[in-house]
Amino acid sequence: MAKRRFWALLAVLLVLVVGMHSRALAQAQAQWTFMVYLDGDNDLEQFAINNFLDMAKVGSDANINIVVQFDRWDNSAKDPRYGNWTKCYRFLVTPGMEPWPEQGEDLGEVNMGNPGTLKDFINWAASTYPANNYALVLWDHGSGWDPGMKELLKALKLATTGAEKKKLLQELHAARRARPAVKWVCEDASHGTMLSLADVKDAINAAGTKVQLVGFDACLMGMVEMAYEIKDTGPGVMVGSEEVIPGNGWPYETILAGLKSNPAWTARDLGSWTVDKYYESYYETNNGGMTQSAIDLTQMNNLAGRITDFASAMRSSWDSDRTLIKTRAQDVMTAIQQAVINERHGIKAFPGAHGLAIYFPIYGFDSQYDSNNLALANNTTWDEFLFDYLDHLGGSWIAVAREQSQYFEEYNNIDLYDFCDKLVKGQLERLRYTCTPAPYNFEDISQEQGAVKLSILDDDNFETFFLSFTLPFDLAFFGRTHDEISISANGALYFVPNKISFASQPIPSLSFSGVNAFIAPFWDDLVPSKGGGVFIMVKGTAPYRRLIVQWENVPHYKENAWTPKGVTFQVIFYENSPDILCQYKDVTFGDPVFDYGASATVGIQRNSFSGTQYSYHSPVLKNESALRFRLYPGGIVPVLQLLLLD
Amino acid sequence: MRRSISLRSKNLWLVVVFLSLIGSPAVAKGGAVNEKQAPATARPYPKVAIGSIWQNPGAWEGRKIFLEAKFLGWKGGARHPGITRSDWALEDGTGAIYATGRRPPGLDPLADVGRRLQVWGTVKVNPKGVPYIAVDRVVVTPE
Numbered sequence: 001m002a003k004r005r006f007w008a009l010l011a012v013l014l015v016l017v018v019g020m021h022s023r024a025l026a027q028a029q030a031q032w033t034f035m036v037y038l039d040g041d042n043d044l045e046q047f048a049i050n051n052f053l054d055m056a057k058v059g060s061d062a063n064i065n066i067v068v069q070f071d072r073w074d075n076s077a078k079d080p081r082y083g084n085w086t087k088c089y090r091f092l093v094t095p096g097m098e099p100w101p102e103q104g105e106d107l108g109e110v111n112m113g114n115p116g117t118l119k120d121f122i123n124w125a126a127s128t129y130p131a132n133n134y135a136l137v138l139w140d141h142g143s144g145w146d147p148g149m150k151e152l153l154k155a156l157k158l159a160t161t162g163a164e165k166k167k168l169l170q171e172l173h174a175a176r177r178a179r180p181a182v183k184w185v186c187e188d189a190s191h192g193t194m195l196s197l198a199d200v201k202d203a204i205n206a207a208g209t210k211v212q213l214v215g216f217d218a219c220l221m222g223m224v225e226m227a228y229e230i231k232d233t234g235p236g237v238m239v240g241s242e243e244v245i246p247g248n249g250w251p252y253e254t255i256l257a258g259l260k261s262n263p264a265w266t267a268r269d270l271g272s273w274t275v276d277k278y279y280e281s282y283y284e285t286n287n288g289g290m291t292q293s294a295i296d297l298t299q300m301n302n303l304a305g306r307i308t309d310f311a312s313a314m315r316s317s318w319d320s321d322r323t324l325i326k327t328r329a330q331d332v333m334t335a336i337q338q339a340v341i342n343e344r345h346g347i348k349a350f351p352g353a354h355g356l357a358i359y360f361p362i363y364g365f366d367s368q369y370d371s372n373n374l375a376l377a378n379n380t381t382w383d384e385f386l387f388d389y390l391d392h393l394g395g396s397w398i399a400v401a402r403e404q405s406q407y408f409e410e411y412n413n414i415d416l417y418d419f420c421d422k423l424v425k426g427q428l429e430r431l432r433y434t435c436t437p438a439p440y441n442f443e444d445i446s447q448e449q450g451a452v453k454l455s456i457l458d459d460d461n462f463e464t465f466f467l468s469f470t471l472p473f474d475l476a477f478f479g480r481t482h483d484e485i486s487i488s489a490n491g492a493l494y495f496v497p498n499k500i501s502f503a504s505q506p507i508p509s510l511s512f513s514g515v516n517a518f519i520a521p522f523w524d525d526l527v528p529s530k531g532g533g534v535f536i537m538v539k540g541t542a543p544y545r546r547l548i549v550q551w552e553n554v555p556h557y558k559e560n561a562w563t564p565k566g567v568t569f570q571v572i573f574y575e576n577s578p579d580i581l582c583q584y585k586d587v588t589f590g591d592p593v594f595d596y597g598a599s600a601t602v603g604i605q606r607n608s609f610s611g612t613q614y615s616y617h618s619p620v621l622k623n624e625s626a627l628r629f630r631l632y633p634g635g636i637v638p639v640l641q642l643l644l645l646d
Numbered sequence: 647m648r649r650s651i652s653l654r655s656k657n658l659w660l661v662v663v664f665l666s667l668i669g670s671p672a673v674a675k676g677g678a679v680n681e682k683q684a685p686a687t688a689r690p691y692p693k694v695a696i697g698s699i700w701q702n703p704g705a706w707e708g709r710k711i712f713l714e715a716k717f718l719g720w721k722g723g724a725r726h727p728g729i730t731r732s733d734w735a736l737e738d739g740t741g742a743i744y745a746t747g748r749r750p751p752g753l754d755p756l757a758d759v760g761r762r763l764q765v766w767g768t769v770k771v772n773p774k775g776v777p778y779i780a781v782d783r784v785v786v787t788p789e
Binding site: 043220248484 | 720721722723724725726727728729730731732733735747749755756766782783
């Protein structure tokens with residue numbers, strides 16, 4: 001009996017002790033473990049050290065664990081501080097800590113661009129420093145979209161022989177192997193690797209630890225593609241920037257001080273706080289060139305659905321039902337508003353930023369932006385829309401909205417809300433140029449000291465087919481200003497670095513290699529490599545300068561040869577006016593098939609649906625004549641209206 | 647036959663003389679300007695060596711310059727000014743320097759290291775005294 005009482009008492013005591021111990025453990029568990037995957041194994045190493053020191057100004061306590069996996073660079077240009085180490089260490093960052101190797105756990109040299117490394121870090125942090133909530137910050141470079149493929153694809157398209165194509169295909173395949181990431185974060189220079197968007201998703205999924213917040217202290221990650229990729233991995237909140245970020249990145253001291261003071265914060269609270277502190281750190285010192293947003297990932301399925309509806313409407317109804325497209329665009333805007341928890345941006349630099357960017361190229365298409373590499377491409381019709389856009393929508397009213405939308409340093413990215421907003425407002429085609437005869441006063445620059453003769457040849461040589469120039473003053477064209485202009489051998493000028501066909505078309509016409517908007521003083525099959533020349537010069541003094549581009553005695557292509565005589569004409573842009581003056585000194589080639597504009601297009605095109613044509617394949621030009629293109633109804637008022645709309 | 651020098655041309659020559667005094671190889675050669683540069687009358691961008699910027703960053707601060715250099719992307723080679731994490735480096739044999747702003751069109755900062763560039767921009771110096779180039783225009787030289 002006594003024995004039984006003893007054992008019963010012992011059992012009760014054991015239960016009590018275990019119960020108390022469990023409660024004690026539960027009470028000891030931190031509220032947050034803040035994990036930073038600090039990839040300093042590249043040219044950003046010095047900023048990684050700076051950020052580590054910022055974290056240590058706050059340091060861990062009973063409520064928050066600040067844990068860092070810090071890999072450093074092995075390079076002669078590296079930052080020598082704290083023992084000049086090059087390997088990877090894990091730290092529990094305590095107040096005042098410095099990143100000396102002996103303070104951390106030595107992992108040797110690890111590959112931070114391997115998703116397995118990220119997974120191990122998450123698991124280690126969660127098991128060693130368990131908490132009620134986890135935040136994971138990926139720290140490093142964030143890339144734009146793959147531009148290298150574009151060059152190879154362009155070359156492939158231009159290749160004429162089988163051997164050439166085979167060689168380029170081999171290069172293309174090799175490049176794809178070398179760059180498996182369609183867009184990436186966390187480059188490990190020691191291993192030549194990086195984490196693709198899918199790698200990030202896979203690593204978080206494989207870790208099996210529910211992370212409440214994922215942050216990207218890296219450039220260009222505040223994108224629909226990134227948010228959608230990780231939406232099902234657990235975190236409810238993503239923090240990222242649409243634009244590039246400063247070297248010192250997130251202000252960890254103020255971010256973590258807030259968390260330390262408010263350990264009961266939710267992921268939404270922490271995400272929103274991070275956005276505000278980032279904004280306060282940079283809106284003055286960085287000239288307002290900043291963006292940051294916190295995204296509710298639970299809203300991404302809804303947003304993706306609205307994107308599919310929107311993209312499908314643009315594909316099917318771009319030329320028939322604008323109302324439908326505007327309705328769908330409005331739905332996307334509403335979905336974005338529901339998804340964005342907090343968003344801050346520099347008002348001056350990025351007035352159209354609303355928190356989520358999306359890939360929207362206008363020159364070429366990243367061949368890896370497809371369903372194999374991106375969940376968004378797999379589950380929406382956005383990528384199909386992009387194909388359509390580059391194929392035949394590049395000159396549509398949709399393109400006008402695209403051109404007017406907020407873009408970022410990575411020009412392929414636009415703010416999705418702003419693009420939809422531009423479409424909904426639909427005010428972008430009000431402006432018209434009129435064309436009227438003007439007094440002829442040819443300013444021959446071909447012999448002037450300050451004129452530059454261009455070596456554009458002809459369309460046999462892609463590289464010299466056009467030249468682009470940075471201009472000393474902005475040119476106004478349909479209410480937009482441009483500081484660069486491309487000059488084609490074929491008597492046309494435009495604002496994208498590309499070529500225009502030798503076969504002139506009526507205005508308006510569909511896009512030519514991405515050239516949707518152009519000025520055609522005399523668009524014809526001209527061959528400046530065979531005679532004469534093209535000259536450019538700026539005359540006058542600010543604010544009354546004039547940009548003059550002159551084709552001087554340039555012959556016409558004719559049956560594998562060229563005409564014995566050339567034409568001479570010029571186009572003049574004004575600093576203080578959107579007017580454009582075309583002057584024709586001599587428009588005869590000595591061949592009636594081509595003379596007086598018989599095979600040329602003269603006019604201005606805004607996009608594939610609007611423009612002002614003076615003539616098309618009609619011999620109506622006269623020697624010693626001039627045409628003035630004037631922005632209707634006088635230029636100033638419509639331009640102001642458009643600027644206000646922007 | 648060239649026309650006689652006009653008043654505007656005289657002003658231009660004053661600029662040319664000034665630039666040649668401050669050591670501009672491109673302009674010192676009689677005002678000849680590479681065709682890929684901006685129009686001569688518009689923006690004088692004297693060609694400089696990167697090494698000379700590092701010798702005295704303060705003297706170059708705020709000045710427009712033209713560089714012919716090799717793309718280093720994100721491979722380093724110079725002190726990083728930290729304007730953005732996407733700043734990229736270039737070198738010309740006399741030194742390396744980071745640039746910020748416009749990036750070379752079509753170039754991958756990791757894969758396309760070594761491509762030849764022409765860069766027009768303004769020399770700036772960050773608060774820690776590190777010079778860098780704020781890029782106005784960059785052209786990838788055809789291979």
